[in-house]
Amino acid sequence: MNNKLILSWFLSILFLFIGCEDDLAPVPDENMIVVRAYLYAGQPVKDIMLMSTLLLDDESETALPIDSAEVVLFNGLEQYTLIPDYNYDTTSTDTTDTTAVDSLIGISYYYPGDDLIVSQGDSFKLEINYMDQHLTAETFVPMKPDSFSSTIDTMVVPSFDRNRAYIQWIFADSNIVRLNWDNPEDQYHYLIMDNVEEEPAPLDVTLPPRWRRFISQPFVDTTYTMLASTITHFGRHDIVLFHVQTDYVLLYQSSGQDSRDLNEPYSNINGGLGIFTAFNSDTTSLVLLRAE
Secondary structure, rough: OOOOHHHHHHHHHHHHHHHHHOOOOOOOOOOOOOEEEEEEEOOOOOEEEEEOOOOOOOOOOOOOOOOOOOOEEEEEEEEEEEEEOOOOOOOOOOOOOOOOHHHOOOOOEEEEOOOOOOOOEEEEEEEEOOOOEEEEEEEEOOOOEEEEOOOEEEEOOOOOOOHHHHHHHHHHHHEEEEEEOOOOOOEEEEEEEEEEEOOOHHHHHOOOOOOEEEEEEEEEEEEEEEEHOOOOOOOOEEEEEOOOOOHHHHHHHHHHOOOOOOOOOOOOOOOOOEEEEEEEEEEEEEEEEEOO
């Protein structure tokens, strides 16, 4: 799932909700803080993004990032002060991003030390102080996906002299990637397949251009089937299975609404808006080779 597009959608729905649901929510007298805070097991903390909403009478085209907030992360009795990253790469904020939405991107806060370890089962609390606003949120790190595996680790692509041959290759049983894992408690997961080569060659330059990355929606299952048509470039692809929490799923599901079914966007931030959640993942790889 594209997390920046989630943030874009969140702000768009928020503005509409404030403007259209006068009986349910008053127009705010001041800017509010929108939080998009993600923790990833085994990875540094660097994806805590803050920005302000716009008042209905504000003529600005974009909301302003917040770079002077006091942001503290608690893991039990331990606390870690985060600092803003002004060199944050807006084109690749995290493993679930596919495109930048620069006008809606806030400042990323990160922890500069090496003593903060995000581990499965940990409970974290986030505190944000900015001017007279005080925000809090809590989350825990889910378990790593269990027994994640793929039926194929290498795929060899022959030369195709016509489209029919390509279609037959796509649907050949030997080229169907079946991903499997254990999920006895019916937890939500989602998948990403990302070509990790710097300049990968496309499978066929005559085919319509496609993204180098595939992203699924969150789902409950123990298997996922991918046709060879999903793989559009040569080289190594990392296939990542994310174990996600219910709050992320609720945010994703509510992003499917339109103006005919307008509800307040999901938020788990006390005193503000947005989401604070954690992910755990496992990775397998698939290499696409050209037949010699």
